[in-house]
Amino acid sequence: MSSIDLESISEATSGAIGAVLSTTILYPLDTCKAKYQAEVRSHGRQKYRNLSDVLWEAVSTGQIVSLYQGLGTKNLQSFIAQFVYFYGYSYFKRVYQVKYGTKSIGTKANLLLAASAGACTAIITQPLDTASSRMQTSAFGRSKGLWAMLTEGSWSEAFDGLGVSLLLTSNPAIQYTVFDQLKQKLLDGKLRKAGNGTSPESLSAFSAFLLGAISKSIATVLTYPAIRCKVMIQAADSSDDDTKENKKKPRKTLMGVLDAIWKREGIFGFFKGLQAQILKTVLSSALLLMIKEKIAATTWVLILAIRSYLVVSQGRLKGSVKRLE
Numbered sequence: 001m002s003s004i005d006l007e008s009i010s011e012a013t014s015g016a017i018g019a020v021l022s023t024t025i026l027y028p029l030d031t032c033k034a035k036y037q038a039e040v041r042s043h044g045r046q047k048y049r050n051l052s053d054v055l056w057e058a059v060s061t062g063q064i065v066s067l068y069q070g071l072g073t074k075n076l077q078s079f080i081a082q083f084v085y086f087y088g089y090s091y092f093k094r095v096y097q098v099k100y101g102t103k104s105i106g107t108k109a110n111l112l113l114a115a116s117a118g119a120c121t122a123i124i125t126q127p128l129d130t131a132s133s134r135m136q137t138s139a140f141g142r143s144k145g146l147w148a149m150l151t152e153g154s155w156s157e158a159f160d161g162l163g164v165s166l167l168l169t170s171n172p173a174i175q176y177t178v179f180d181q182l183k184q185k186l187l188d189g190k191l192r193k194a195g196n197g198t199s200p201e202s203l204s205a206f207s208a209f210l211l212g213a214i215s216k217s218i219a220t221v222l223t224y225p226a227i228r229c230k231v232m233i234q235a236a237d238s239s240d241d242d243t244k245e246n247k248k249k250p251r252k253t254l255m256g257v258l259d260a261i262w263k264r265e266g267i268f269g270f271f272k273g274l275q276a277q278i279l280k281t282v283l284s285s286a287l288l289l290m291i292k293e294k295i296a297a298t299t300w301v302l303i304l305a306i307r308s309y310l311v312v313s314q315g316r317l318k319g320s321v322k323r324l325e
Contacts (some may be wrong), residue, residue: 002222011088012086017291020080030280033276061140063141080124085120085172093105119166123166131149175218179289212286213283213286215280
């Protein structure tokens with residue numbers, strides 16, 4: 001295994017661990033946000049007028065635990081998604097640097113590399129993303145398990161919203177490009193101040209948190225209409241009534257969702273829940289990047305230790321085989 005692969009795996013592992021921890025910490029907020037975004041005003045009425053209404057519903061009905069419905073699936077999806085994304089992004093970046101013989105990568109190239117990694121991630125994790133969204137937006141206490149969610153419809157339905165997910169690869173592309181550029185400028189500034197000193201290997205926790213918040217805010221504002229459409233496409237059908245209709249409801253499409261928002265809520269409907277989205281995603285991404293920055297060095301040491309152990313074990317095994325021969 002090459003050093004490039006080892007560094008990519010280290011980057012991916014630290015990013016995936018950061019994703020799971022940040023997802024778990026902020027999951028109740030994520031559930032409230034998803035249910036609030038998924039609702040479209042009907043006949044001038046709406047169940048949730050603001051984010052706190054979702055939380056109050058869980059509290060008043062004794063369903064506090066249901067704020068965590070789908071957490072296991074979401075964590076699985078987050079771990080796989082972030083591992084694939086960070087591995088792909090790190091690997092593509094290193095291939096680019098080797099091919100062109102440069103350590104610096106321009107903004108356009110960075111966007112392309114990040115978007116490529118994001119597209120691979122979306123395709124691989126879409127079924128889990130769809131299942132977790134349906135679990136979150138189900139009525140409190142009525143969420144189904146992962147297998148039931150994946151098998152209740154056709155296989156193609158597990159990929160609902162894939163087109164929008166591919167479109168939204170621009171979100172992490174913008175986020176991580178802005179983060180990397182700001183990080184590099186910050187580290188370069190510290191290097192100049194230090195004179196002949198060495199550049200810091202990692203950001204401080206506060207700096208990583210701040211840069212993560214800024215980069216995610218920019219990405220979220222630019223892509224929010226698509227984010228809300230994706231939530232609505234993947235949301236579970238309303239099940240407030242105890243009786244179930246035998247008729248299968250038509251699948252939601254991007255054009256259908258856009259039409260519903262425009263007719264029922266107008267132009268501002270495309271930005272419904274923007275504040276909640278920024279609050280959740282900024283905190284989540286900032287925590288993810290902060291945790292990733294702090295555990296990256298430890299992860300790298302552990303991977304090197306495992307590699308050394310495997311190399312030594314392999315050498316001993318070969319020695320034993322030769323003695324037997």
